[in-house]
Every structure is written in structure tokens, then in C-alpha cells.
Amino acid sequence: MPELPELNPLIHGKLRLALLSLLSGVEEADFTWLRGQTGSTDGNLGAQLSKLEEAGYVAVKKRFVQRKPQTLYRMTGAGRKALTEYVGALKQLLGAAMES
Numbered sequence: 001m002p003e004l005p006e007l008n009p010l011i012h013g014k015l016r017l018a019l020l021s022l023l024s025g026v027e028e029a030d031f032t033w034l035r036g037q038t039g040s041t042d043g044n045l046g047a048q049l050s051k052l053e054e055a056g057y058v059a060v061k062k063r064f065v066q067r068k069p070q071t072l073y074r075m076t077g078a079g080r081k082a083l084t085e086y087v088g089a090l091k092q093l094l095g096a097a098m099e100s
Helices: 014-024 033-040 042-056 075-098
Strands: 058-067 066-076
Touching: 014 033, 014 042, 014 058, 014 066, 033 042, 033 066, 042 058, 058 075, 066 075
Parallel strands: none
Antiparallel strands: 058 066
């Protein structure tokens, strides 16, 4: 039996995978938009974005718009690479599972 690929545990979490997928399709996104797209609570969304930031997969920029704070997120090169590798490993894993 061939060796199965490992899936990046940081990306494998449902919300973190959703966040990286969303960010891969835009230049940047604000917290409110990400919350609306995922249906997540503020606390859970903030915690998962922090994990992605700590891993270097997401960059954060904070600014004020009409005196209101706005937090913007964008995927980094390392994040794109990690997501691409994750998707490749998942395809390999699913391919192996489908052949069984």
C-alpha cells in the first residue's frame, strides 16, 4: 500500500480552511466580510485568524475608516504555498481512497 500524504493540521480545521480559501480569491478582506462569509462568531473567527497569522499564512493590517477601526487580512506567499500543498495532498489522498 502506498504511503498516504499528511494533511497540514493547521489548514485542516474547517474554519481555517474556509478562511484561506476565501482569502485566496481576493486581494484582501476585512473582518466583517470574513465573518459574514463564514457565519462564525467574532471570538472564534479572531482566534482562527490569529493562528493563521502566527503561522505566517495571513498578514494583518489595521486602520481607521471614518474613525472606526478596520482590520484587513490578506494571504501571504507562504499561505498560498501551504494551501496549494494541502490541496495537492488532499487530491492524492482522495485518489488513493477512490482506487481502493
